[in-house]
Structures are given as structure tokens and as C-alpha cells.
Amino acid sequence: MPSKPIPGSSGEVLTCLPSPYQPHLATGLLHLPRFIAKCKYVKQHGALPASYAKNYKRGMDRFLCLHLGVDPNTVEKIVHECLDAGLGDDEIDRRLRSLFPADVRAAKWNRDYVQKGMTPSGREFLKEALTNMGCPDRTADILSVVDLMEFDEGRIE
Numbered sequence: 001m002p003s004k005p006i007p008g009s010s011g012e013v014l015t016c017l018p019s020p021y022q023p024h025l026a027t028g029l030l031h032l033p034r035f036i037a038k039c040k041y042v043k044q045h046g047a048l049p050a051s052y053a054k055n056y057k058r059g060m061d062r063f064l065c066l067h068l069g070v071d072p073n074t075v076e077k078i079v080h081e082c083l084d085a086g087l088g089d090d091e092i093d094r095r096l097r098s099l100f101p102a103d104v105r106a107a108k109w110n111r112d113y114v115q116k117g118m119t120p121s122g123r124e125f126l127k128e129a130l131t132n133m134g135c136p137d138r139t140a141d142i143l144s145v146v147d148l149m150e151f152d153e154g155r156i157e
Contacts, residue, residue, distance in 0.1 A: 001098050002135075002137060002138060002141065002157070003048070003134060003135040003136075003137050003138060004135065004157075005133040005134060005135055005151065005152060006133060006134035009132060009133045009150070010051055010132070010133055010149070010152050011028075011049060011050055011051020011052075011131075011136055012050070012051050012052075013051070013152060013153055013154070014041070014049065014051035014052060015153050015154060016037070016041070017034055017038065017041075017153065018033045018034050018037055019034075019150060019153075020034050020060070020113075020146045020149045020150065021104075021114075021146065021150070022034070022109075024036075024091075024093075024126055026093040026096075027096075027097065027100065027106060028065065028071060028104070028106035028107075028110070029104055029106050029109055029110070030109070030110045030113050030146075031060050031061075031064050031113055032064060032096075032112075035060075035061045035064060035075065036075075036079055036092065038052065038061070038078045039075065039079035039080065040079060040083065042056070042076070042080075043079065043080045043083050043084075044083075046076060050114055056070035057073065057076065058072075060113070060116070060145070062129050063113075063116075064109065064113075067105070067108075067112075068100050068101065069101060069111045070099055070100065074099060075099070077094065078092060078095045078096060078099065079092055081095075082095065085091075088122075101148055113146060114144055114146050115144060116144055116145040116146060117143070117144040117145035117146075117147075117148065118143065122144075122145070123139075125145075126139065126142060126143075126144075126145070126148060127139050129148055130142060131147070133152070135151075138151070141156070
């Protein structure tokens with residue numbers, strides 16, 4: 001039977017975040033629903049758990065924003081302003097679409113995103129992360145950083 005992460009080995013796990021493979025309905029961009037959800041979580045709870053805070057507006061959040069040519073702080077500000085005003089997801093999406101370029105190049109981003117961690121150095125990172133989680137036997141199953149997020153949050157058995 002394949003191993004599962006040692007509870008707490010990667011820190012607190014937020015299963016309330018959407019899958020990194022879930023596309024944003026208005027743009028088709030992978031990871032964007034997850035970044036928006038993290039922004040909402042910060043607004044509602046004051047901060048993310050340390051295991052997520054270390055990469056908030058960095059890591060994949062920042063890579064996505066670099067792809068779009070926007071500042072991650074601006075994305076967070078839009079989400080927080082909409083929450084403060086009692087506005088819903090439609091308004092968040094409208095404001096984000098006006099911030100983003102007309103062509104978000106979703107296919108390019110999505111392809112690059114799902115391949116993060118597939119370089120030789122990326123494979124070493126995944127091997128180290130899986131070893132720290134108590135799952136060195138899973139390196140053949142967990143092929144990317146996105147898979148690692150899914151595995152850590154229990155969406156990959």
C-alpha cells in the first residue's frame with residue numbers, strides 16, 4: 001500500500017482551498033481560484049497557517065502574477081476590497097479581469113504550471129519534500145509541484 005503523508009509533516013493542511021487543478025471560470029487559469037481563496041482566508045482569519053504563509057504571494061501565486069504582469073498585492077487588495085464591501089465573486093472576477101491583460105494566455109500558463117517540478121532540480125525538490133513527509137516511495141506517483149499540493153491536501157491517495 002502506498003504511503004501517506006505523516007500528519008503535520010508539512011505543517012497545517014488547509015483542505016478548504018480549491019484544487020490547484022481547478023480552472024478559474026472567467027479566465028481558464030489554473031491556480032487563480034486557489035490564490036483568490038488564500039486571499040479570502042487571510043481576510044477572514046487574519047493570516048494563513050505558517051505552512052501556507054511562507055509561499056503566500058510568493059511561489060506559485062507570484063509565478064502566476066508574473067505571467068499576468070500584475071502585482072500579487074494588487075490581487076489581494078481587490079479581493080479584500082470586495083469582501084469589505086460585501087461584494088461577491090462576480091465582482092472580484094470583473095475587477096481582476098480589468099487588471100489582467102486581455103489575453104491571459106491561459107494555455108501557456110496552464111501547461112507551464114502543471115509541469116513545475118519536472119526538471120532535474122525540481123525532481124530533487126519533490127524527492128526531498130516527499131521524504132520529509134514520510135513518503136519517499138511516492139516519487140514515481142507525484143510528478144509535479146501541483147501534484148505535491150494535491151497529495152498533501154489529500155486529493156491524491
